[in-house]
Amino acid sequence: MTATDRSAGLAGRASARPASPRPVHSGRxxxxxxxxxxIIALTGPAAIVFTLFVLTPIVFAIYYSLYKWSGYGWPTExxxxxxxxxxxxxxxxxxxxxxLRNNGIVIVGSLVIQGPLAxxxxxxxxxxxxGRAVFRLLVFIPYVLAEVTVGIMWQLILQPSGTVDALLTxxxxxxxxxxxxxxxxxxxxxxxxxxxxxxxxxxxxxxxxGLANIPDELTEAAAIDGASWWQIQRHITLPLLGPTIRIxxxxxxxxxxQLFDVVWVASTPAVRSLGASNTMATYMVDHGFNQxxxxxxxxxxxxLFVISFLAALLFQRFVLRRDIEGAQTxxxx
Amino acid sequence: MKMRRRYGxxxxxxxxxxxxxxxxxxxxNDSGSESAGDLFKNPVTLNWWHNANQAGPLRTHWxxxxxxxxxxxxxxxxxxxxxxxxxxxxxxxxxxxxxxNPPDVFQAWGGGEMVxxxxxxxxxxITAQTKSEVASIxxxxxxWSVDGKQYGLPFGFGIExxxxxxxxxxxxxxxxxxxxxxxLNAAVTKLKAINVxxxxxxxxxxxxxxxxxxxxxxxxxxxxxxxxxxxxQNFDDPCFVKAGEDVKTFIGTTPFQPNFLATSGQTGAGxxxxxxxxxxxxxxxxxxxxxxxxxxxxPNQKEPTFLGWFPFPKVPGAGGSQDTxxxxxxxxxxxxxxxxxxxxxxKYIVSPDVEKAFAATGSGIPTVKGAEAGLSDPVLQTIAxxxxxAGGVQxxxxxxxxxNAGTAMNDAIIxxxxxxxxxxxxxxxxxxATAR
Numbered sequence: 001m002t003a004t005d006r007s008a009g010l011a012g013r014a015s016a017r018p019a020s021p022r023p024v025h026s027g028r029x030x031x032x033x034x035x036x037x038x039i040i041a042l043t044g045p046a047a048i049v050f051t052l053f054v055l056t057p058i059v060f061a062i063y064y065s066l067y068k069w070s071g072y073g074w075p076t077e078x079x080x081x082x083x084x085x086x087x088x089x090x091x092x093x094x095x096x097x098x099x100l101r102n103n104g105i106v107i108v109g110s111l112v113i114q115g116p117l118a119x120x121x122x123x124x125x126x127x128x129x130x131g132r133a134v135f136r137l138l139v140f141i142p143y144v145l146a147e148v149t150v151g152i153m154w155q156l157i158l159q160p161s162g163t164v165d166a167l168l169t170x171x172x173x174x175x176x177x178x179x180x181x182x183x184x185x186x187x188x189x190x191x192x193x194x195x196x197x198x199x200x201x202x203x204x205x206x207x208x209x210g211l212a213n214i215p216d217e218l219t220e221a222a223a224i225d226g227a228s229w230w231q232i233q234r235h236i237t238l239p240l241l242g243p244t245i246r247i248x249x250x251x252x253x254x255x256x257x258q259l260f261d262v263v264w265v266a267s268t269p270a271v272r273s274l275g276a277s278n279t280m281a282t283y284m285v286d287h288g289f290n291q292x293x294x295x296x297x298x299x300x301x302x303x304l305f306v307i308s309f310l311a312a313l314l315f316q317r318f319v320l321r322r323d324i325e326g327a328q329t330x331x332x333x
Numbered sequence: 334m335k336m337r338r339r340y341g342x343x344x345x346x347x348x349x350x351x352x353x354x355x356x357x358x359x360x361x362n363d364s365g366s367e368s369a370g371d372l373f374k375n376p377v378t379l380n381w382w383h384n385a386n387q388a389g390p391l392r393t394h395w396x397x398x399x400x401x402x403x404x405x406x407x408x409x410x411x412x413x414x415x416x417x418x419x420x421x422x423x424x425x426x427x428x429x430x431x432x433x434n435p436p437d438v439f440q441a442w443g444g445g446e447m448v449x450x451x452x453x454x455x456x457x458x459i460t461a462q463t464k465s466e467v468a469s470i471x472x473x474x475x476x477w478s479v480d481g482k483q484y485g486l487p488f489g490f491g492i493e494x495x496x497x498x499x500x501x502x503x504x505x506x507x508x509x510x511x512x513x514x515x516x517l518n519a520a521v522t523k524l525k526a527i528n529v530x531x532x533x534x535x536x537x538x539x540x541x542x543x544x545x546x547x548x549x550x551x552x553x554x555x556x557x558x559x560x561x562x563x564x565x566q567n568f569d570d571p572c573f574v575k576a577g578e579d580v581k582t583f584i585g586t587t588p589f590q591p592n593f594l595a596t597s598g599q600t601g602a603g604x605x606x607x608x609x610x611x612x613x614x615x616x617x618x619x620x621x622x623x624x625x626x627x628x629x630x631x632p633n634q635k636e637p638t639f640l641g642w643f644p645f646p647k648v649p650g651a652g653g654s655q656d657t658x659x660x661x662x663x664x665x666x667x668x669x670x671x672x673x674x675x676x677x678x679x680k681y682i683v684s685p686d687v688e689k690a691f692a693a694t695g696s697g698i699p700t701v702k703g704a705e706a707g708l709s710d711p712v713l714q715t716i717a718x719x720x721x722x723a724g725g726v727q728x729x730x731x732x733x734x735x736x737n738a739g740t741a742m743n744d745a746i747i748x749x750x751x752x753x754x755x756x757x758x759x760x761x762x763x764x765x766a767t768a769r
Binding site for chain 2: 070071072073088095156159160179180181182183184187267268269270271273274289290291292293
């Protein structure tokens with residue numbers, strides 16, 4: 001159906017062309033037409049899927065977000081922007097704002113802790129030594145585990161009188177024991193610790209790949225010129241690793257904004273609803289489904305989408321641009 | 334199996350309303366429906382969604398019920414889908430109902446949620462066909478009715494109370510189960526003296542903490558105040574603040590295990606049910622399904638023999654009923670479009686023999702008269718008797734108020750438990766909740 005519409009439109013455009021005053025080489029017109037067929041054939045399926053499963057849901061989410069809707073029957077109670085900025089809207093709900101703040105803390109925390117940690121380990125693992133493969137594997141394993149598995153695992157390790165508490169007691173640090181998942185002032189930092197444990201391996205693999213792309217000649221030349229290992233890392237390796245680091249920052253940031261599974265599994269509904277560990281995504285599901293505020297849940301989804309979208313745009317515009325341009329010029333040649 | 338709390342409405346007041354003359358006998362062909370002649374003539378498939386998703390006696394029971402019904406009426410084939418309660422209730426059912434292709438028979442908990450489903454015209458009115466069943470079930474059936482019309486039948490119904498460890502009570506020198514709040518406080522002190530966590534609380538799931546508030550509200554509030562809250566969303570009676578103050582005072586005696594905000598209600602040995610089942614805590618306030626939950630949390634997969642049960646104690650000086658109890662049940666409804674055979678299946682599920690077999694699974698207390706003879710578990714026998722003796726049964730307040738207000742209320746109650754909220758906060762949250 002859609003394909004027919006498209007080719008009809010195309011035929012219309014193609015037949016309109018000869019009407020232009022300049023005589024057209026038939027070969028060139030055919031080539032143009034073929035080019036368009038190719039574009040449609042190659043992008044069509046993806047475009048249809050994208051429209052159906054990405055664009056349409058976004059439009060629907062925006063539509064639903066303007067209603068008070070329990071999920072039974074179609075939405076009928078129009079509320080305008082109340083779900084966003086009304087007296088009971090998201091931006092007036094302290095628990096949603098807590099979630100927004102928690103997302104912010106996770107973004108900054110991930111960048112500040114995982115980045116330097118992974119770079120340090122990558123530089124270390126980039127040197128040749130016995131057992132390097134084993135070490136790489138060990139750091140990467142947490143990333144391979146499913147989020148839900150990780151959440152349950154840490155929930156068990158961190159439970160009262162669990163492994164962590166026992167280790168601390170044995171080490172004479174028993175006074176440090178707290179409700180890792182219950183103390184409202186601690187639980188977000190516990191989440192950040194779990195995320196660091198899990199995602200440092202991902203950053204590491206990216207950085208190792210980036211390091212492998214740095215030609216040995218450069219470091220060798222520097223070494224011949226008398227540069228120390230530290231100088232080589234500081235002035236050659238790190239600058240050349242820049243594009244990889246920036247891409248990782250982007251992925252980490254978007255991942256942190258959409259953070260859901262680990263928090264959902266490892267922290268209880270009570271702790272989330274008190275604003276201690278919730279993120280925008282867990283808040284959305286807690287309200288949209290569990291509290292049956294479907295219209296409101298959609299409003300939160302739209303807010304989350306807009307924030308992620310803006311963050312992605314700004315980051316691409318100001319940070320990633322030179323990396324992407326470089327890639328394009330290289331391909332053009 | 335997890336038969337979770339979630340049931341219907343205010344039973345005490347409507348007890349008499351449903352005792353209508355029962356003209357037709359239960360198993361004969363349906364008298365009111367115009368399609369009565371076609372019943373069991375054409376082959377039909379009934380899609381049945383229930384919440385017994387974990388292997389256990391109840392799931393086996395439902396499989397047998399489906400097979401037996403098919404053998405009885407070969408034209409009816411039953412296809413079972415078992416989904417975990419929360420997922421079933423919050424995600425799967427609403428989506429299926431909305432899609433216009435819902436299951437024919439599905440679990441229903443009554444109360445505010447059923448009112449919403451009826452408003453959207455999703456449920457089959459079964460009033461005419463189920464008069465005798467409703468009469469046999471009695472007051473509890475009204476929880477599955479809206480405006481005097483019946484939309485579902487409960488197969489299990491019971492009140493909530495304290496599941497306690499008799500051995501630990503004896504060890505602490507507690508001679509009889511507490512009957513008043515003062516006695517409960519004394520028991521807490523004695524249990525602390527022998528270094529036992531007096532009460533396990535699955536506050537991580539929110540609703541187990543909420544139930545403490547509900548029970549105090551029943552003790553503090555008059556029947557009228559509770560009815561106005563359920564039906565008119567009127568929470569102005571000062572008794573609701575009083576209930577919160579009672580909870581706050583009680584929390585002040587530190588009767589619960591530490592870090593209860595991270596303790597779940599039913600999952601794993603570290604959950605509140607697990608703590609009691611494994612002798613780590615002396616008691617837990619929980620619904621009639623708790624024995625079934627505890628079975629799955631002990632090393633030998635059996636309900637501990639040390640378990641006893643007593644109802645929520647009287648609160649001296651409180652203005653509400655002292656012998657009304659908090660409770661609820663599980664039932665099934667037919668979707669609007671389901672074939673008439675569906676209603677026959679509902680009636681079969683609550684027929685005395687099937688209910689007796691349900692009672693024998695130890696998963697709950699049957700609803701129809703005579704079926705309680707099937708109960709073999711001594712704790713369930715105690716609860717069944719206490720349910721009959723109760724001055725009235727108030728449906729779980731969160732179910733009664735509906736998902737929206739119910740969750741907002743639980744959030745505000747949990748804030749009291751976390752020392753972040755106030756008794757007034759619960760009332761404020763309830764008043765605000767209907768706005769989104």
